[in-house]
Amino acid sequence: MSASNTRERGAAIDIQGATKRYGNFTALDDVSLHIEPGEFMTLLGPSGSGKTTTLNVVAGFTDLTSGDLAVGGKSIVALPAHKRNIGVVFQHYALFPHMTVGKNVAYPLTLRGMDKQARDRHVARALDMVKMADFAHRYPAELSGGQQQRVALARAIVFDPPLLLMDEPLGALDKKLREWLQLEIKRIHRELGTTFVYVTHDQEEALVLSDRIAVFNQGRIEQVGTGRQLYDEPMTLFVAKFIGESTSLRGAAETSGSETSLTVAGQRIVARGKLASGQKPVVLLRPEKLALASANAPVADGQNSLTAQVSEAIYLGSGSKYQVTLRDGSVAIVRASLEAQPFSIGDTVDLRWSTVDAKLLADDDRADMTMT
Numbered sequence: 001m002s003a004s005n006t007r008e009r010g011a012a013i014d015i016q017g018a019t020k021r022y023g024n025f026t027a028l029d030d031v032s033l034h035i036e037p038g039e040f041m042t043l044l045g046p047s048g049s050g051k052t053t054t055l056n057v058v059a060g061f062t063d064l065t066s067g068d069l070a071v072g073g074k075s076i077v078a079l080p081a082h083k084r085n086i087g088v089v090f091q092h093y094a095l096f097p098h099m100t101v102g103k104n105v106a107y108p109l110t111l112r113g114m115d116k117q118a119r120d121r122h123v124a125r126a127l128d129m130v131k132m133a134d135f136a137h138r139y140p141a142e143l144s145g146g147q148q149q150r151v152a153l154a155r156a157i158v159f160d161p162p163l164l165l166m167d168e169p170l171g172a173l174d175k176k177l178r179e180w181l182q183l184e185i186k187r188i189h190r191e192l193g194t195t196f197v198y199v200t201h202d203q204e205e206a207l208v209l210s211d212r213i214a215v216f217n218q219g220r221i222e223q224v225g226t227g228r229q230l231y232d233e234p235m236t237l238f239v240a241k242f243i244g245e246s247t248s249l250r251g252a253a254e255t256s257g258s259e260t261s262l263t264v265a266g267q268r269i270v271a272r273g274k275l276a277s278g279q280k281p282v283v284l285l286r287p288e289k290l291a292l293a294s295a296n297a298p299v300a301d302g303q304n305s306l307t308a309q310v311s312e313a314i315y316l317g318s319g320s321k322y323q324v325t326l327r328d329g330s331v332a333i334v335r336a337s338l339e340a341q342p343f344s345i346g347d348t349v350d351l352r353w354s355t356v357d358a359k360l361l362a363d364d365d366r367a368d369m370t371m372t
């Protein structure tokens, strides 16, 4: 765990065509994912989308129906969990209640037959890493939830695994503690250089922690990318709605050349690009790309404008957030900077944006699942 040889400590992971069936139900459907050595990869998705199944497959707790899994370039599908040398942390701490913190953390080393002197050194280092060195003689019941989770983390890293798997490790903790521990986990990842695979359904947590995020939906990976890529360049409406806030506009569509125009509430808007035939278009807009203008103010070239009424106005200190309702009853979310002209509930306004800032996507019923 010395700071000197960090990055090379992490193992690359290759999941190839992983499928897991329970009877006729397919929990994982041909999932492939490459994770770089030392990368922080988050598996993000709604409940039941296959994140935990993927993690359990890597850990060796669940067998694949078909597909392959390699860690550090070697297939490990045939290896039982206890021979995989992978650290695992779950949402529920699973510390041994009858052992002190020190004994809990030493346990994986005892299993590996390490002598007492080396064991003590490793335990001290792991407890130091999670800032729990002063608690070695306490029992789990004498610790808070956050402290227990830090001990669980120490126990998972004490044997220097090349890969650490975490399944919603902060899920049972309150928001403040969760946010603080997210930063701690980030620091520990940086200091260890181990490959981390982290499961969460919380998109903010995924953005804070990850080098890259794999977005799961119904047993498949919908898109893999950095938080910025998923936010700016979502490939599907599901991904667009799962990461960050957005407004979706729908209407009768017409394509001409490289542009698609939509009639929304009787007014025409334009988006770049076109979709395959048979796909219904949605125009997706992020709140910071939208602006409000006084009704009927002149519209610049390359701008779109829709009449709307302010239905909510929230002052956020750093700016304002508006909800506006269009004539067809649909709703848009706008984030305005401090300098922007303030509007009040009930004002009739124009909702404005640049054509280049709109994203044209195929409509997708499954995207509604993100709201549950």
Ligand SMILES: Nc1ncnc2c1ncn2[C@@H]1O[C@H](COP(=O)(O)OP(=O)(O)OP(=O)(O)O)[C@@H](O)[C@H]1O
Residues within 6 Å of the ligand: 022, 025, 026, 027, 045, 046, 047, 048, 049, 050, 051, 052, 053, 054, 201
């Ligand atoms: N042993 C099992 N037998 C039958 N179905 C299972 C089994 N384990 C998981 N499943 C199903 O597989 C699907 C994927 O489950 P998984 O636990 O991977 O989802 P998840 O994305 O981790 O969700 P959550 O955030 O709720 O844990 C779910 O529909 C689940 O009910």
